[in-house]
Amino acid sequence: MTAxxxxxxxxxxxxxxxxxGEGLAEDQLVEVLRLPDERLTExxxxxxxxxxxxxxxxxxxxxxxxxxxGGCPEDCHFCSQSxxxxxxxxxxxxxxxxxxxxxxxxxxxxxTEFCIVAAxxxxxxxxxxQVRDGIKAIREDGNDINIACSLGILTQEQVDELVEMGVHxxxxxxxxxxxxxxxxxxTHTWEERWETLRMVREAGMEVCCGGIIGMGETVExxxxxxxxxxxxxxxxxxxxxxxxxxxxxxxHYEVVDGKDALRTVAAFRxxxxxxxxxxxxxxxxxxxxxxxKQGMLGGVNAIIVGNYLTSLGRPASEDLRMLDELxxxxxxxxxxx
Amino acid sequence: xSRYCVQCGKPAAEPxxxxxxxxxxxxxxxxxxxxxxxxxxxxVTPMGWTATCSRHGEVSSGSA
Numbered sequence: 001m002t003a004x005x006x007x008x009x010x011x012x013x014x015x016x017x018x019x020x021g022e023g024l025a026e027d028q029l030v031e032v033l034r035l036p037d038e039r040l041t042e043x044x045x046x047x048x049x050x051x052x053x054x055x056x057x058x059x060x061x062x063x064x065x066x067x068x069x070g071g072c073p074e075d076c077h078f079c080s081q082s083x084x085x086x087x088x089x090x091x092x093x094x095x096x097x098x099x100x101x102x103x104x105x106x107x108x109x110x111x112t113e114f115c116i117v118a119a120x121x122x123x124x125x126x127x128x129x130q131v132r133d134g135i136k137a138i139r140e141d142g143n144d145i146n147i148a149c150s151l152g153i154l155t156q157e158q159v160d161e162l163v164e165m166g167v168h169x170x171x172x173x174x175x176x177x178x179x180x181x182x183x184x185x186x187t188h189t190w191e192e193r194w195e196t197l198r199m200v201r202e203a204g205m206e207v208c209c210g211g212i213i214g215m216g217e218t219v220e221x222x223x224x225x226x227x228x229x230x231x232x233x234x235x236x237x238x239x240x241x242x243x244x245x246x247x248x249x250x251x252h253y254e255v256v257d258g259k260d261a262l263r264t265v266a267a268f269r270x271x272x273x274x275x276x277x278x279x280x281x282x283x284x285x286x287x288x289x290x291x292x293k294q295g296m297l298g299g300v301n302a303i304i305v306g307n308y309l310t311s312l313g314r315p316a317s318e319d320l321r322m323l324d325e326l327x328x329x330x331x332x333x334x335x336x337x
Numbered sequence: 338x339s340r341y342c343v344q345c346g347k348p349a350a351e352p353x354x355x356x357x358x359x360x361x362x363x364x365x366x367x368x369x370x371x372x373x374x375x376x377x378x379x380x381v382t383p384m385g386w387t388a389t390c391s392r393h394g395e396v397s398s399g400s401a
Binding site for chain 2 (some may be wrong): 018063064065066069088089090091098101102105106109220243244246285286305306307308309310311312313316
């Protein structure tokens with residue numbers, strides 16, 4: 001390796017991440033996030049190679065549904081479901097037949113993962129009971145799709161209860177860098193979220209943890225966030241891109257520039273070479289069709305198909321066609337067990 | 338023609354609906370009843386949505 005190659009962050013990443021499977025450190029990630037547009041193709045190509053080397057070609061497809069929408073007591077500034085902001089989103093509960101239908105529709109796309117989500121600080125007895133009854137009904141419907149949950153901050157008893165229900169993965173996003181979190185949420189702390197994730201991991205559930213890009217964080221804080229996620233070591237990292245929601249404190253934020261977003265996706269892949277990185281909310285607006293393909297060829301290996309919790313996504317058929325064109329097989333259920 | 342904007346609930350005839358006509362609007366289900374501007378209860382599912390007005394009933398992605 002020449003002297004120049006020894007200092008070039010992509011050359012270093014090729015050896016450190018691609019060859020040895022060791023994620024980049026925070027200062028290296030800052031360098032990646034500052035690479036000029038002229039090197040974006042090179043960066044995406046390396047991120048894709050890392051994904052193929054350490055994760056393989058399969059793409060995990062997931063559907064998500066909200067069982068309890070709106071009226072949340074927390075003040076996450078990006079979220080239209082907070083009861084503290086004048087958002088047009090009204091509270092709603094999804095009944096069990098509706099949940100079963102949503103799981104059935106998700107499985108019909110070939111998806112192997114179905115995530116049950118609630119807009120709450122943490123689950124109460126009514127919600128835990130709803131989730132338990134819902135999972136039972138999904139199974140009685142003959143649907144063996146993997147079930148994940150995202151129900152906010154948990155107690156140890158609730159963690160144990162979810163394990164007993166057969167929930168195999170738990171989503172709880174740290175959302176942003178620790179240093180930026182107080183600018184995004186004031187009703188609970190980053191550390192409370194971390195504690196839930198620790199309990200989830202120790203109980204044997206898979207950990208799903210990511211966040212939202214474009215909430216006013218600096219480049220350094222994006223790198224900080226990726227490094228903090230690497231320290232956590234999630235099985236899955238969902239990457240959302242802010243879609244400014246009417247009535248929320250972030251409603252006038254700009255949508256992240258497409259190239260910046262691609263650079264960020266690739267940087268997260270270089271921080272988390274072995275994790276599943278999922279394209280999540282906001283990709284339609286931030287990336288469009290072309291950018292979505294570039295992301296799939298730039299480190300991403302999982303997607304949410306269909307709609308999100310309160311907003312709409314691309315038709316599932318379009319994403320499935322895209323994966324077919326890219327010759328990326330959908331991860332089989334048998335591969336996840 | 339709808340009397341009210343389903344995104345913001347203002348009269349549809351009002352000229353300024355810039356945020357309701359942008360690219361983000363295509364990614365949002367209706368939130369306000371087009372007949373009376375009441376906020377609707379909206380349930381989004383992976384493959385569709387339903388929106389219910391307490392006075393004017395339910396519309397869905399299948400019927401819209």
